[in-house]
Amino acid sequence: MTSTPALRALAALGIGVTLHPYAYDPRAEATGLQAAQALGIDPAVMLKTLMVEIDGRPACCLIPSDRQLSMKRVASAFGVRSAAMMPAPRAEKLTGxxxxxxxxxxxxxxxxxxxxxxxxxAARVWINAGQRGLLLSLPPEAALRALGACPALLIA
Known part of the structure; x- marks a missing residue:
């Protein structure tokens, strides 16, 4: 079985997940939508992970793969003045x-x-498991608990 830092972190917390491998297409314009289509999942429960900067500090947002972030709502959700997308190279370095x-x-x-x-x-959400072509599904309450996250209005 595939092991990623994401799967090891969830296992350490005692959170069970179901794995969903799929054929990753590096040419896809929207990888979250491509993953949802490949697995026959409603894009509303296929969450994409977006790294942002809030007042210059890193943060993470999970939103449905068919929606766009509202930076105004992101700033409001985190109680800061400004929010912006994190450049991809910085996101890769920060997250691993x-x-x-x-x-x-x-x-x-x-x-x-x-x-x-x-x-x-939703009853379950699908989230990247830490490598291209591999998703995990779990109840949203488990994701919130594992991440110490809060639900918020983030989409435009």
């Missing part, structure tokens, strides 16, 4: 993962995390 395989779990350094509130009402 490659773009297309960034998981919120098992990152090199814990950062404040928020999950789109609308996704928190």
């Amino acid at each position: 993962y490659h773009v297309g395989g960034i998981s919120p779990f098992g990152q090199r350094r814990a950062v404040p995390t928020a999950i789109e509130a609308s996704a928190c009402t």
